[in-house]
Amino acid sequence: MENIATKVKITKASSSKLSSVDFSNLTFGKVFTDHMMVCDYKDGSWQTPEIVPYGPLQMYPSAKVFHYGQAVFEGMKAYKDDEDKVWLFRPEQNFERINKSSKRLAIPEFPKGHFFNGLEELLKLDKEWIQKGFGNSMYLRPFVIATEPGVSASTSSEYKFMILCSPAQSYYSGEVRVKVSEDYSRAADGGVGFAKAAGNYGAQFFPTDIANSEGYQQIIWTDANTHEYLEEAGTMNLFFRIGDKLVTAPISDRILDGVTRKSIIDLAKDANIDVEIRRIKVAELIEAANAGELKEIFGSGTATVVTPILGFGYKGEKYELPKIEDSYAKSFKDQLLKIQYNQAEDKFGWRYEVK
Template sequence: MRNGISHAIDVVEAPASKIDSVDFDNLVFGNVFTDHMMECDYVDGQWQNPTIKPYGPIQLEPSAKVFHYGQAIFEGMKAFKDDEDQVWLFRPEANIDRFNKSSVRLAIPEFPKEMFLEGLETLLNLDRDWIKKGLGNSLYIRPFVIATEPGVSASPSKSYKFMIICSPAKAYYSGEVRVVFAEKFSRAANGGVGYAKAAGNYGAQFYPTNLAKEEGYQQIIWTDANTHEYLEEAGTMNIFFRVGDKLLTAPISDRILDGVTRKSVIALAEENNIPIEVRRVTVKEIVEAAKKGELKEIFGAGTAATINPIKGFGHMGEKYELPEQAESYAKFFKSKLMDIQYNRAEDKFDWRYLVEKK
């Protein structure tokens, strides 16, 4: 409870924990879930009856509108445990703000920030043992909302279900990552929902990403839908390019997700006097920089991956490999971010959020 506000969250504890059955050294991202989850329903025009209960199935009508009209949004967050067993969130209010921004775009009622934080803190305290110490270990947090009203009329739902589930995590990507620049398919268009974390954004990416994987790539860097001349973001990450010693990244728009990690990298670059330009980045300039040997790095930034170096890219049938960097920006930013997230360094930006033990 913060600021003296309480939302009377009902807690039903699991009769026994399944934690001893989990191999924390060999986790597959997003496949194992903690003992509890949060659930809250929007009924009669308000969010009500927030509950934390044992993780398990939910029951929905086959006609629930989420299945027919795609009213579903989500967020990605992480909790970290420091060497003193304190639990920290990283910029949670930015995630909550984006969650509600996504909700508005999909005609879903916004979720109260105070209830969100209080429910999340209660949930994390119940499942505190699932958050393991050590760099690289974290608890991935997935808040989401789905439309639950029965009926197949094409209109916004009148009822919704908000939930938070949690999954212990290590690295999101393993092995080397190579990407292809999109030439035909598009992730988002002007006036669309690209800036929202709408479930459908990701479902629509799977087919072209499968085609890319058949060619030996792990991800796509999406280009603008109108001309395919400008590089925008990757499937689950915002994208950065290092040309010489200068860092480039696309500006946010109604096509590009306002990534929390992205914003943090930009702030860290500015604080450490690394030249950075937030502007439209063309396919042509990146291909030419690669040919001239001026393209030093490409890396993705996102909650799940944190910072993910990209080893090479493909475009128009040509493949380009990137050189190893002794002074890698990707390694620098990842180290800086993780030092803050795990309470190993001063937090000049006030990004850490302590989950008080109850």
């Protein structure tokens, strides 16, 4: 992957917080490394990327992000292998997607050289924060916010692009069961569901809280028009194993084009598993469960990698999935982790070394 040379200004932290972190007891997204990347858009162009000590921002309360929600983000991970080499997993997909999200929210697209050179310099500076071993990683949060002061209902003329680094372990722990939504939707046709817009996630908290109170960890969203079709689960794309077929919903302007999702589809096809990318009705899911043909449901995403779902609820009924030995979810997760941690052949060319 070739990137246009981009100068990155670096200001190192005076001291490191590394020794104070308990890496065996991390809460996802709560601990951040010593540095962050910052780049401002002003006067019609993106400025020189900077790496600075992690810390608070100074912004006007009238900054447009607070009033009109021009904010998009990405989720990525960096991994360290047994030889202390640092790897990214399909980072160009994240770069392309954050610009796709930005375009939908009328945010200027970010230059490729700024993104990759800034990210690599940041990771090299905070390399010691990346722990070895399956499940350990560095979660990366690129995001863009509108910073121009003013409450007029119009696009901003100033933006801030940033990348934060947070050491991570496994995202979900324990058993995961989901509630199929009968009333709420994550996104609608013609909207911003395909984009990683901050508002998409803010709007899902209330119905998710309701599901949590009923004993479910997440929601399976259904389509906004009829609530008959299954779409995503919380922050994850979804897969259903019906018989030995693997079924997943097609991407659309409502469904996020997940990097892990498309990787699982490629792994399944490579293993000669029958993959169907099509719309799936709630009624089909229940029929398959009642007939004993629904063998697995699992979610996929950068933070989660692959998360098995043990059961689901719909219209007051609860459905439990069988425990099986030849789990697709377990196999895909193992294959992905081995590629990500440089422990297996990367026949797809997904690994990207940070040199």
